[in-house]
Amino acid sequence: MEITGTTMLKPAYPTPHPLAGDRVPLTIFDRAAIDTYVPIVLAYPAPAPSNEALKEGLLKGVAPYPHMAGRLAVDHRGRRFIHLNNEGVLVIEAAATTAVLADVLAAGGMTTDVADFYPTVPEESVGEALLQIKLSRYRCGGLVIGVMVHHHIVDGHSASMFCSTWARAVREGNGFRAPSPALDRAATAAPRGMPKPAFDHRFIEFKGSQGSSSGGEDKSYEVLPMDKIKNLTVHFPAEFVAELKARVGARCSTFQCLLAHVWKKMTAARGLKPEEFTQVRVAVNCRGRARPAVPMDFFGNMVLWAFPRLQARDVLRLSYRGVVAAIRDAAARIDDEYIQSYVDFGGLADANREDLLATAAMGTMLCPDIEVDSWLGFSLHDLDFGTGPASAFLPPGLPVEGLMVFVPSRASKGSVDLFIAVAEDHVAAFQNVCHSLDLDPLPARM
Incomplete structure (x- = not known):
């Protein structure tokens, strides 16, 4: 598989996002999630959507979720937070000139070589793109999309929300209407005035x-x-x-x-x-x-x-x-x-x-x-x-x-x-x- 392009995509908002620049502390739910990237790997037979269509839709699809385009950072106490700095999402494009997707699917089994299907997991997540995507195009026109997102940002429910939004943005094109998800993390983790863990x-x-x-x-x-x-x-x-x-x-x-x-x-x-x-x-x-x-x-x-x-x-x-x-x-x-x-x-x-x-x-x-x-x-x-x-x-x-x-x-x-x-x-x-x-x-x- 040959790498043909690497791009950092940054959503362009018509006006500054209400949360732009915010430093969002990790909630107690975020901190319970393991400190790693979670992969989702999907296969599409030919005719698959073009890379350009996928990237254009990604810009629209990620815009409602500014945490995806941010970065993990560390405060003066050594505690992690999410910096909503719109540094962007990483997209890697690759092509296989000899392999066909049907052979990949027929091989079955599982792999621990993550570099084949999605970007290599960074050794240190602070400062790295929190959403990273690899588009692997096969000779037959088939496509494998490898998505990995850091677990401190999303759980499985949120990951599926994002992927569905991205798919809809590509599918609907100029008719796409972005959702307005609930983004207030602090509201989910507000302790009582007198905390009483039982x-x-x-x-x-x-x-x-x-x-x-x-x-x-x-x-x-x-x-x-x-x-x-x-x-x-x-x-x-x-x-x-x-x-x-x-x-x-x-x-x-x-x-x-x-x-x-x-x-x-x-x-x-x-x-x-x-x-x-x-x-x-x-x-x-x-x-x-x-x-x-x-x-x-x-x-x-x-x-x-x-x-x-x-x-x-x-x-x-x-x-x-x-x-x-x-x-x-x-x-x-x-x-x-x-x-x-x-x-x-x-x-x-x-x-x-x-x-x-x-x-x-x-x-x-x-x-x-x-x-x-x-x-x-x-x-x-x-x-x-x-x-x-x-x-x-x-x-x-x-x-x-x-x-x-x-x-x-x-x-x-x-x-x-x-x-x-x-x-x-x-x-x-x-x-x-x-x-x-x-x-x-x-x-x-x-």
Whole structure:
């Protein structure tokens, strides 16, 4: 792949943006997000939109989201903030003179060579473009769009908002009308006059003083050599998902039933001891759960995590309905009281000038736990730049054992692809059971 151009695009506002030049402190929600860039990689068969059309639409699409064109900076206390200086977004153009997109998609699998599909992740994010895009054009006319945005700027909901806006700007051209998203980050993280955190957030959302974290458990995860973490892609056809829902026997989402299924199969593949506890770190959108509710078009981070937790014997023994119930119950605990407690904790941490560290570094082995992210609400049809919707998500490399992502599959409507990082020693066992709908047989010791 040959680089053919590098451009820093800066939105041109007819009048200064109301937030122009602002220095926006990171909220307690921003600080819980891991300090890294999050990639989104999309494939478009020929005829794909031209690079010029994509760049012109990008200028329009990024204008409502000035944080995207800003930079992370550090104040006199050594604390990060977002400087809305309109330094621009980075666009890299590349061309493959011999490869065709169909071969790339047919190869399947996952890659940890991020330079192939999106810009190389900077070693230090301060001062770097927060939104970086790579347009890779293939000989056949197909296109791969690699988008990466820093996690301190957006959560998954906001990232999907931006991508949909960009696609619409390209598709509608001069008829595009920019949205007016909610941008007041401070409003989402205002502590009470007398802050009263009721939960131990230092050990739930952050690493505690011993470097531990996760759902209130004082534990430290092992570190696994990166070459021992294998990235797998598992396809679940629509018929498989429908059968899972039928087995739950009650109304449930595709995400809930698939998470229950994979939790069971990972527990079995890992051979956990019956009495060992295993939990799932599940992202929960807090916009509609806060009081007062935050608008769904709020652009930024507003995610916390639920931690459904069971003994291994119960993950295997319970029906699908029982495991789904455990997942739902944990998510229900992220309510307005919990969110306000978290915001109050953030207010006290700021007042005490406390450093807080997000969890899960590269090479972490989450076993016996897992962590899940979902892009199932991110419709490929929302990503139509005018020549048809994206034909595929291409999976990024997952550097944390036990981390998994659900995405809508290009294979057929209602089908789902799972990208999951599995320890080398557990790959064969997981592949052997991941499509089994039978409840796992209980080992004799149970």
